[in-house]
Amino acid sequence: MLRWRMCLGTLVLFLLLLATFLFTLGTFQRLEMELAAKAASSAGSAQDIQLRQTLARVQERLDQVSSVVLVCLIASGLVALLTFRRFGRAVLDPLETIVAQVEAMEHQGFRADIEARAPDELGRLARAINTLAARIRSLLKESGERLATLARGHYALLRALPTPVFLLGADDRLVELNPAAESLLHRLGAGEALPPVLQRLLARARRSGQHVLPERLQDAIYLRAGTDELYFLPRILHLRHPDGTAIAESTLAVVLLDVTRYRWLDGMKTSQLATVSHELKTPLTSIRIMLHLLLERKYGELSPSQHEMLQTAMEDCERLLRTLNNLLDLSRMEAGSEQMILRPLRPEALLESCGQGLREAAAARALDIQVDCAPGLPDVAADEARFPLALANLAANAAKFARHRIRLSARPTEGGVRFLVEDDGPGVSEDYRGRIFERFFRIPGQSQEGVGLGLSIAREIVRAHGGHIAVGSAPEGGAAFHIDLAAAASAAHPGGGKLADSAPDLRQAV
Structure with a gap:
């Protein structure tokens, strides 16, 4: 001073x-x-x-x-x-x-203090800096201990998980794996190399930059360990910092969910269902033929009451036969034995065909059927026998609940086309949108006839095309179902379908 x-x-x-x-x-x-x-x-x-x-x-x-x-x-x-x-x-x-x-x-990591011998302002400044450094040392120590605790907890969790977990670096080299993953590789006899099917999924995740999160049991990968047949549902996750940058040490995490038992149960259920449906279909066909002969008066005249009873029995038989056919179709699609032949189809023609069939089916109710197709849409890659059935099932579902109007439309999307089926009925509550496509599911309180297979079949057909199906709310109320399909030029079907051109020798497997 x-x-x-x-x-x-x-x-x-x-x-x-x-x-x-x-x-x-x-x-x-x-x-x-x-x-x-x-x-x-x-x-x-x-x-x-x-x-x-x-x-x-x-x-x-x-x-x-x-x-x-x-x-x-x-x-x-x-x-x-x-x-x-x-x-x-x-x-x-x-x-x-x-x-x-x-x-x-x-x-030095704020581990040493500076000299503060002078009694003037500079001395007070030095002492203030030392106080701040001591506080920083305390915070660094606390954060270090917290990080060490979290690291130990994460490591213990990784080791304790019964699910195989693999952490991979940028070159797909294994960085870390838990005991379950080590045991799986040992059973497969693969050393430290991942199975080829997983390597293909990793390459797909690298190319897309997106997580690979299949949901269906049919998407499970098959691995053989000695005499054991194993099915795993893979989850491939990109590991990133909060700012979106990749973590240097490990960029991908692979989690394998063991669904062997569920896949076995699902296969047994599908097989049993197909067997029962087939066994029921044979005598039902005979009953249908006999009812048809009786209605045609091949065995004598019928009184009005007899004709009415036989006609009712015939209608019930037809409905039961349709249900059995749907079950058989659904079983074949879920088992993967239904091959889709994908060829370029015009969205306008698909909508017009669906609209025409809907007008004939809903003529008694005088519903207003609107068809609106945006101009300039690309052709879609679809099976000309199966995909119209998916649209028809959505339209038939809309006809059950529509009060006055059903609207069929198509709009362009990035790389494809979106088909929409909208009605002005009561709509689908958000509580049931996740289950509406399940087999035999019906929204509680509904009185419309049906066993709940049409939407399930539509979903399986769309999935077999590599597309996406969902339900939402229409702008004016009611339900709005939509199907997203890839354009014919960019269709890539992972499920084994085929893309067909007009000439048989130009067919190309996607």
Whole structure:
């Protein structure tokens, strides 16, 4: 504090001397100008001589004063220069030392303090920096302990998971795997290499940059370990920081959910269902033929009541036969034995065909059937026998609940076409949208006939095409079902379907 006051006093003294010099110089210059003017007005007289002598003395005194003041200014300037130089050594040098010590402290992880011996402001600054460094050390220690605890917990969780988990680096090299994954690789006899089917899925995830999260049991991968047949539902996840950048150590995580038992049960259920349906279909066909012969009066005339009873039995038989056929179709599609032949189809033709069939089926109810197809839509890759059935099932479902109107439309999407079937009925509550496509599911409280297979069949057909089906709300109320299909030029079907051209020799498996 004393050095600051000395520097300030020296500066004030220098400024006062400079002001005094300038004031004195100005005063003498004005006096000289006045005397010179008087001398000019009385030139040649005794008074002129006296004024000239006075002017000479004033000039001499001015020179003396100027010399003295100039010497004082030079002296005070030298004093100020020396004072500021000492100030620089006394203040700036310690500041540079503090800065260097702070940088060294940062490189050492704030483990050392800086010197704080001076009692002045610089000493207080150094002590404040030491206090801040101590707080930073405490926070670093707490965060380090917390991170260590989290790391131990994550590692323990990874080791305890009964599900095989693989962590892979950018080059698909195994970085970490848990005991379940080690056991699986040992059973497969693959060493540290992943099975080829998993490597293909990894390549697909790398190309797309998206997670691979299949949901269906039919999407489970098959692995054979000795005499054991294993099915796993793979989950391939991209590991990223919150800002979206990839984690350097491991970029992909592969989680294999063991669905062997579920796949076996599902296969047994599908097989049993197909067997029962087939066994029922044979006698039902015979019953249908006999009812048809009776209605055709091949065995004699029928009374009106007999004809009515036989007609009712025939309708029930037809409905039961349709249900059995649907079950058989669904079983074949779920088992993967139904091959889709994909060929370019025009969305306009698909909608017009569906609309025409819907008008004939809903003629008794006088429903307003609207068909709206956006212009310039690309052809879609679809099976010309199966995909119209999916549209027809959605339209038939809409006809059950529509009050006045059903709207069929098609709109372009990125890389394909979206087909929409909208009605003005009660709609589908969000609570049931996740289950509406399940087999035999019916929304509680509905009185419409049906066993709940049409939407399931539509879903399986769309999935077999590599498309997407969902339900939402129509703009004016009611349900809005939509199907997304890829354009014919960009169709890529992972389920074994075939893309057919107009010429048989140009068929290409997708």
